[in-house]
Amino acid sequence: xxxxxxxxxxxxxxxxxxxxxxxxxxxxxxxxxxxxxxxxxxxxxxxxxxxxxxxxxxxxxxxxxxxxxxxxxxxxxxxxxxxxxxxxxxxxxxxxxxxxxxxxxxxxxxxxxxxxxxxxxxxxxxxxxxxxxxxxxxxxxxxxxxxxxxxxxxxxxxxxxxxxxxxxxxxxxxxxxxxxxxxxxxxxxxxxxxxxxxxxxxxxxxxxxxxxxxxxxxxxxxxxxxxxxxxxxxxxxxxxxxxxxxxxxxxxxxxxxxxxxxxxxxxxxxxxxxxxxxxxxxxxxxxxxxxxxxxxxxxxxxxxx
Amino acid sequence: xxxxxxxxxxxxxxxxxxxxxxxxxxxxxxxxxxxxxxxxxxxxxxxxxxxxxxxxxxxxxxxxxxxxxxxxxxxxxxxxxxxxxxxxxxxxxxxxxxxxxxxxxxxxxxxxxxxxxxxxxxxxxxxxxxxxxxxxxxxxxxxxxxxxxxxxxxxxxxxxxxxxxxxxxxxxxxxxxxxxxxxxxxxxxxxxxxxxxxxxxxxxxxxxxxxxxxxxxxxxxxxxxxxxxxxxxxxxxxxxxxxxxxxxxxxxxxxxxxxxxxxxxxxxxxxxxxxxxxxxxxxxxxxxxxxxxxxxxxxxxxxxxxxxxxxxxxxxxxxxxxxxxxxxxxxxxxxxxxxxxxxxxx
Amino acid sequence: xxxxxxxxxxxxxxxxxxxxxxxxxxxxxxxxxxxxxxxxxxxxxxxxxxxxxxxxxxxxxxxxxxxxxxxxxxxxxxxxxxxxxxxxxxxxxxxxxxxxxxxxxxxxxxxxxxxxxxxxxxxxxxxxxxxxxxxxxxxxxxxxxx
Numbered sequence: 001x002x003x004x005x006x007x008x009x010x011x012x013x014x015x016x017x018x019x020x021x022x023x024x025x026x027x028x029x030x031x032x033x034x035x036x037x038x039x040x041x042x043x044x045x046x047x048x049x050x051x052x053x054x055x056x057x058x059x060x061x062x063x064x065x066x067x068x069x070x071x072x073x074x075x076x077x078x079x080x081x082x083x084x085x086x087x088x089x090x091x092x093x094x095x096x097x098x099x100x101x102x103x104x105x106x107x108x109x110x111x112x113x114x115x116x117x118x119x120x121x122x123x124x125x126x127x128x129x130x131x132x133x134x135x136x137x138x139x140x141x142x143x144x145x146x147x148x149x150x151x152x153x154x155x156x157x158x159x160x161x162x163x164x165x166x167x168x169x170x171x172x173x174x175x176x177x178x179x180x181x182x183x184x185x186x187x188x189x190x191x192x193x194x195x196x197x198x199x200x201x202x203x204x205x206x207x208x209x210x211x212x213x214x215x216x217x218x219x220x221x222x223x224x225x226x227x228x229x230x231x232x233x234x235x236x237x238x239x240x241x242x243x244x245x246x247x248x249x250x251x252x253x254x255x256x257x258x259x260x261x262x263x264x265x266x267x268x269x270x271x272x273x274x275x276x277x278x279x280x281x282x283x284x285x286x287x288x289x290x291x292x293x294x295x296x297x298x299x300x301x302x303x304x305x
Numbered sequence: 306x307x308x309x310x311x312x313x314x315x316x317x318x319x320x321x322x323x324x325x326x327x328x329x330x331x332x333x334x335x336x337x338x339x340x341x342x343x344x345x346x347x348x349x350x351x352x353x354x355x356x357x358x359x360x361x362x363x364x365x366x367x368x369x370x371x372x373x374x375x376x377x378x379x380x381x382x383x384x385x386x387x388x389x390x391x392x393x394x395x396x397x398x399x400x401x402x403x404x405x406x407x408x409x410x411x412x413x414x415x416x417x418x419x420x421x422x423x424x425x426x427x428x429x430x431x432x433x434x435x436x437x438x439x440x441x442x443x444x445x446x447x448x449x450x451x452x453x454x455x456x457x458x459x460x461x462x463x464x465x466x467x468x469x470x471x472x473x474x475x476x477x478x479x480x481x482x483x484x485x486x487x488x489x490x491x492x493x494x495x496x497x498x499x500x501x502x503x504x505x506x507x508x509x510x511x512x513x514x515x516x517x518x519x520x521x522x523x524x525x526x527x528x529x530x531x532x533x534x535x536x537x538x539x540x541x542x543x544x545x546x547x548x549x550x551x552x553x554x555x556x557x558x559x560x561x562x563x564x565x566x567x568x569x570x571x572x573x574x575x576x577x578x579x580x581x582x583x584x585x586x587x588x589x590x591x592x593x594x595x596x597x598x599x600x601x602x603x604x605x606x607x608x609x610x611x612x613x614x615x616x617x618x619x620x621x622x623x624x625x626x627x628x629x630x631x632x633x634x635x636x637x638x639x640x641x642x643x644x645x646x647x648x649x650x651x
Numbered sequence: 652x653x654x655x656x657x658x659x660x661x662x663x664x665x666x667x668x669x670x671x672x673x674x675x676x677x678x679x680x681x682x683x684x685x686x687x688x689x690x691x692x693x694x695x696x697x698x699x700x701x702x703x704x705x706x707x708x709x710x711x712x713x714x715x716x717x718x719x720x721x722x723x724x725x726x727x728x729x730x731x732x733x734x735x736x737x738x739x740x741x742x743x744x745x746x747x748x749x750x751x752x753x754x755x756x757x758x759x760x761x762x763x764x765x766x767x768x769x770x771x772x773x774x775x776x777x778x779x780x781x782x783x784x785x786x787x788x789x790x791x792x793x794x795x796x797x
Contacts, residue, residue: 043703049718051704051706051711051714051718052703052706052711054700054703060721063779065776065777065778065779066776068777069776069777071732073774074770075732075736076735076736076739077770079736079739079740079743080739080743081765081768082765083740083743083744083747084762084764085744085747085748085751085758085762086762127740128733128736128737128739128740131736151683151687154687154690154691155690157694158690158693158694161693161694167694204776207776208776271766271767274769275765275766275768275769275770278769278770278772279770279774280776281772281774281775281776283772284769288766288767290766290767294764294766295764295766297764298762
């Protein structure tokens with residue numbers, strides 16, 4: 001049965017009203033940006049690279065030393081180090097298609113990968129397009145005692161801001177642990193992610209001023225990493241005092257808070273990331289374990305899916 | 306210090322149009338000098354002129370930046386020369402290159418930002434900037450109003466806009482363009498509107514059809530509505546530098562008119578009436594037979610468009626509602642007295 | 652929020668902080684609370700928003716021109732760098748494939764994977780000014796204790 005809508009003069013309610021809510025159809029293809037049509041806040045209509053926009057930041061104000069060093073010294077060396085003649089892609093374990101033996105499998109999301117839940121990444125042969133590069137640095141400062149003294153989370157936030165020059169975001173407890181008196185939603189510290197110039201600045205402070213002065217620091221563990229080129233290590237509260245921003249004004253920092261630093265790189269494997277980071281002045285210690293699958297990358301692996 | 310920064314193609318007007326330069330000599334000098342030799346000319350108030358300081362070192366970096374961009378433009382112009390020598394027929398490619406060659410010229414940027422009403426639309430680069438401007442506001446607001454007022458699909462099924470349509474009424478000498486969908490009094494709309502139709506492609510003597518329809522005329526016998534044709538023009542000749550349709554043009558070209566202007570005279574208690582303006586681009590001159598309209602009170606716009614093979618390129622709309630002046634408009638045009646709708650009459 | 656001084660009171664560091672609305676007295680805030688307030692004011696958004704530069708129309712166009720030229724310049728530099736890397740990659744490929752034809756044994760050695768390789772720690776990110784002591788002539792890298 002089809003219902004034909006008749007717009008009659010005597011009544012304003014259209015016939016054939018649907019039983020469920022409907023989105024009104026649009027009869028044209030023009031995308032409408034409401035912000036542009038409103039007369040309010042005219043300055044917000046400028047793109048962020050326009051000097052009239054409040055979002056404008058003059059970010060290219062001086063030479064980025066680390067970036068300069070990367071492009072002039074490391075990049076071509078990394079290309080050479082990573083190159084292997086006849087290198088083949090090592091396919092990751094991807095989500096599988098259903099065999100369609102049952103009609104219920106139509107429109108189902110893909111099956112989980114074999115033996116794991118999250119699919120793993122494919123590692124492509126190294127070429128000019130995938131030279132490892134430092135992408136960002138994220139710093140995570142979780143203060144255990146903040147559940148008891150909430151003011152500590154504020155101090156940790158300020159400490160991160162002083163060190164990095166970027167406004168941190170608060171982190172909140174996610175789980176409920178009655179024994180520790182931890183409830184979800186409690187402010188437990190701060191985190192910050194640094195990109196570009198901020199990341200370079202932080203990295204050079206770390207490698208030139210802080211790490212050389214930490215007595216017990218021999219290097220980042222060669223076992224650290226998340227398999228896909230992101231390497232993390234931690235600094236305790238004793239090490240924080242070597243940051244010049246803190247050291248110059250030690251009196252106003254009665255308590256310092258240690259944090260975890262994750263170096264996000266575009267490297268496809270941790271081993272590649274370590275080569276890059278060693279060029280940026282970060283030492284590594286311990287024995288390195290290279291997964292067997294990475295070592296035989298000259299043989300052709302079939303793509304199973 | 307205050308000599309011109311331009312030494313190349315952008316100060317050479319033998320092959321380039323004069324409209325690519327800034328008209329006012331003072332402003333041109335300010336834009337083409339490294340610093341501001343006569344202070345900030347564009348600032349009007351004396352106090353703000355006195356308070357103003359240019360950004361530090363802009364005068365040193367600006368000539369270098371100008372040189373880089375001018376050299377790039379020179380390369381593009383020589384590319385255009387090569388194409389023309391080869392006898393390339395590809396007008397679009399040449400136009401794109403002409404846009405690319407002039408898009409960063411500070412004088413062109415200045416004109417398109419601050420003299421947008423007087424730019425020369427025969428130049429591809431100005432058309433490019435005008436199109437950007439249209440897309441950022443007028444196109445969106447027109448389509449939004451057409452959609453919310455249900456003019457699409459009540460009159461025509463859809464619209465893919467290609468031209469910018471501006472409309473105003475010669476009322477009281479108020480020189481502002483009407484925002485699409487606004488409610489106008491019957492006094493304002495008593496004289497035919499003036500249109501400005503801006504094409505963003507190269508256009509020389511293109512022909513246009515213009516229809517103004519009201520899809521809200523009550524049809525009590527059938528308990529429905531009909532569409533009334535309020536004005537119809539055909540074969541209106543427009544080009545990039547001549548885009549206005551006003552009374553002088555219509556007086557000198559009486560052949561444009563299919564149906565003379567019938568002013569909106571909404572009936573009392575009938576609510577707001579929508580008046581949709583449709584602009585069509587024609588392939589050639591319209592056929593005398595098919596473009597004839599016999600009954601303006603039951604006008605079939607879709608049929609008319611189909612019979613004449615018209616392509617809708619732009620639209621506009623306004624709304625009218627009964628007011629005290631409607632009687633005067635009826636008298637002026639010799640129209641019959643209006644009806645009053647009330648609940649009792651049903 | 653924490654902007655209002657009267658809204659917060661911290662009794663001491665040991666006890667949990669409490670937010671109690673109280674009447675402002677002449678003695679002011681206790682030092683503990685004073686510290687938190689000043690810490691929060693350092694992080695407040697008001698301090699991060701620089702004042703908008705107001706340019707006259709001519710300078711605005713000039714600024715746009717400078718930014719455009721700068722982006723053209725940077726783009727050219729990036730493209731040049733990419734071209735160089737591509738050239739290096741092509742020659743590496745060519746050299747190794749030639750080596751493969753000339754001497755398969757040497758090719759085997761040359762084509763070993765390089766995992767575990769490190770840049771020397773002495774490699775420094777260059778600074779704008781040289782150090783006071785330009786070169787350590789007597790320097791030898793530490794022998795790894797095994």
